[in-house]
Amino acid sequence: MSLPFTDVELARLRADFPILDQKVRGKPLVYLDSAASTQKPRAVIDAVARLYAEDYANVHRGVYQLGERATRAFEAGREATRRLLHAPEAREVLLLRGATEAINLVAQSWGRRHVGAGDEILITAMEHHSNIVPWQMLCEERGARLVVAPIDDDGSLLLDELARRIGPRTRLVSVAHVSNALGTVNPVQEIVELAHAQGVPVLIDGAQAVARMPVDVQALGCDFYAFSAHKLYGPSGIGALWGRAELLEAMPPWQGGGEMIETVHFEKSTYAEIPHKFEAGTPHIAGGAGLAAAIGYVEAAGVERIGAHEDVLLALATEAVREVPGLRLIGTAPHKVGVLSFVIDGIHAHDVGTILDREGVAVRAGHHCAQPVMQRFGVPATVRASFGLYNSREDVDALRRGLRTVIEVFQ
Amino acid sequence: MSMDPELRDLYQTMILDHYKKPRHYGRPAGADREAEGVNPLCGDEIHVYAKLVNDRIEEIGFEGSGCAISTAAASLMTDAVKGLTTGEVEALIERFHDLVTGQSHESGSELGKLAVLAGVREFPARVKCATLAWHALRAALEGTGEPVSTE
Known part of the structure; x- marks a missing residue:
């Protein structure tokens, strides 16, 4: 301890x-x-300011040195996230607007491909709206059902009740690592084991967890993990989704635009590899630099x-x-x-x-x-x-x- | 302990009295107008009921759960509008709104007991609490039947 x-x-x-x-x-x-x-912290404020004052240009495009520096500063956020989550590879880290966008991405991209009429998404009764509404929208569109595992009077998840609700129609389990309203820490590793025993993937909403406890997605064995930088002493407007490479690679793009393509013709476009496939448009470049600084700060404090x-x-x-x-x-x-x-x-x-x-x-x-x-x-x-x-x-x-x-x- | 004067002004005796013992609580018999006001930011919900006779509020009532400010404001409102015509209520809504947003510097003496809510102007985040019931009353009188939201 x-x-x-x-x-x-x-x-x-x-x-x-x-x-x-x-x-x-x-x-x-x-x-x-x-x-x-x-x-x-000052380290984050300075990293954001330094990006704009010294290293700013668009990312992943410029052939000039400034563009390379901006890209490096932004990509540092991805590598720091990989470290934070103990993920195997940085390309499995998507830099998005935050945990909300991360969950919406999984619902819209993975969900539309894997969830059909009569299927079920399983969540818990302690979820933040950002881990309820995206699934409701998906369920409504697909004719699927949102199933909710209940909680105890003290705010603990009833794990047996959750286990009973994992059935042949369950397509995904999506749970908070830590409840924002109650502070409850969920037994996510056991949830993953229960779900995987039935072949069901698990998304963990780590928004409240990453600033308070070590997270190791490989040890947890989960399939997706989402968080926002602004709850981790970093800037608002940036966060990450980590997903297993094979899952992300099989998922269709979510938003179309620049950055996410390989080639574009009016007849057909081909898409970039992960993570860029899911990062259409110019990202929050300074946010990436700030996220890297925030993770560095938290690592130094421990x-x-x-x-x-x-x-x-x-x-x-x-x-x-x-x-x-x-x-x-x-x-x-x-x-x-x-x-x-x-x-x-x-x-x-x-x-x-x-x-x-x-x-x-x-x-x-x-x-x-x-x-x-x-x-x-x-x-x-x-x-x-x-x-x-x-x-x-x-x-x-x-x-x-x-x-x-x-x-x-x-x- | 010495209390912040603005705080004491916001939570003065009359407001706490109306919060703890709201007047005209419940749906009056014969009510023919009603509307719901919701503040999605805090979850406050107030239902306002009225019985209109010849364009005059003969009966008024409200139900709901809310903070001290929204509950007291609803209770004080029911005292203030009973017996008024819809035109008079509309004018009062405007003046009350000006009072709590600080757009009017009148002492509020013409507003009678409603003036106790003037302290809200020092608490911008709470103005919506004070005006929630009034928005619902306006919707009820306009007869739209649609819930009104502060957002």
């Missing part, structure tokens, strides 16, 4: 994030919304230590909120990370969010793009405090003070 950061290390890490050095409404900013999006640090904060925060009268945690799975979701009797999540904001504490209040999770727990919305590598014990104290103000206002 790796140790969390010392105070000195944490102070140094916090200093890497210029945005944290500010006051909100006269109080130091306490950012507890990293599950929505993480802040960016993703296991980031996880251990957040575990300590989560435990402290869980303890701190016990004193709040009428507070109920939503999501108490034995294996959870990074996220503290709760409701308070008689006080709406939005009011809690507004009052905490006045204390400089930024939390998310709402349905967290997981309305079925809210319905499962019978609440319209929750307050969610989530942690990043830069959060401190003082941030947890600020949350505790803010919640006291909430109770005071509503007395």
Whole structure:
């Protein structure tokens, strides 16, 4: 088990994030919304700025040196992603807009080829909308059925129930590695084993996982893995889909345009090899450079230590909120990370969010793009405090003070 | 503990009172107009019902779940519009909107109790909470029957 950061290390890490050095409404900013999006370290900001200031041109085209430098900076994001996910080959990494686009790509490209009338896509009851709606759209188009594995009252996946739902019509299992609304860590390796035993491929939505735990797609044995850079201390507007080469090669292109072709004639065009086949148009070049820098930053800090640090904060925060009268945690799975979701009797999540904001504490209040999770727990919305590598014990104290103000206002 | 004055202004006693004990809660008998207002960002849903007699609101009511601001705003709205003609309601909607968005600097005294919601102008993210019920009321009176959304 790796140790969390010392105070000195944490102070140094916090200093890497210029945005944290500010006051909100006269109080130091306490950012507890990293599950929505993480802040960016100087290394990422500089990498993006440097790309534009020194190395910018279009990629994969220029015969001139500047174009080669831009291509190298962008492609560094692909190679860093391969390293992050322990993927065998960089060509299996598609650089896309984010996890949402990655899942849509699999639904539209792989799904249209492999899913027909009466077939089933299996997800869980804790998915983010981005791992529900693309499948609903596919199912509607193909006459297929979306099947949902239920979760327990503590927010844990009922693995037996999931296993029972893998049947002869199941074409794909698509699950979150970590739930954004509950923090639950799913037993993805066991899910992969269960699915593969029936010959069913598995997509893992790793949006909430990659910044908190090591991911090894070869050890997991999964078939697709998706994440967004902006939840990994990187820029928004870029993310990745990793897929097994043989699957990606057999998939038809998704979007047509430049970059993804081999030759174009009005009669017929032929397509480029992976990954370019799936990367039509000029990509988020600076985003690729920023993604490489973000992964480098996380590797240097140590993703296991980031996880251990957040575990300590989560435990402290869980303890701190016990004193709040009428507070109920939503999501108490034995294996959870990074996220503290709760409701308070008689006080709406939005009011809690507004009052905490006045204390400089930024939390998310709402349905967290997981309305079925809210319905499962019978609440319209929750307050969610989530942690990043830069959060401190003082941030947890600020949350505790803010919640006291909430109770005071509503007395 | 000293409380932020703007916060105290937003969550003042009358607002909390209307939140905890909403007036005209439920569907009034004989209601012939209704509409639903939804805020997809937070999941708040408010149904507004009205009974119109000779273009005048004779009965009014609302149901739904929401935050303190949206619930209190709905409750205060029902107090304010009962007995008004649809034309008067339309004019009031405009003035209320100006009040909570800070486009009007009138003290709000002419708006009566609705003026307690003026504090919302310091909280731009919450303006939609204060106006949700009013949007639903307008839709109900226009009789479109379509749910209205803040987005």
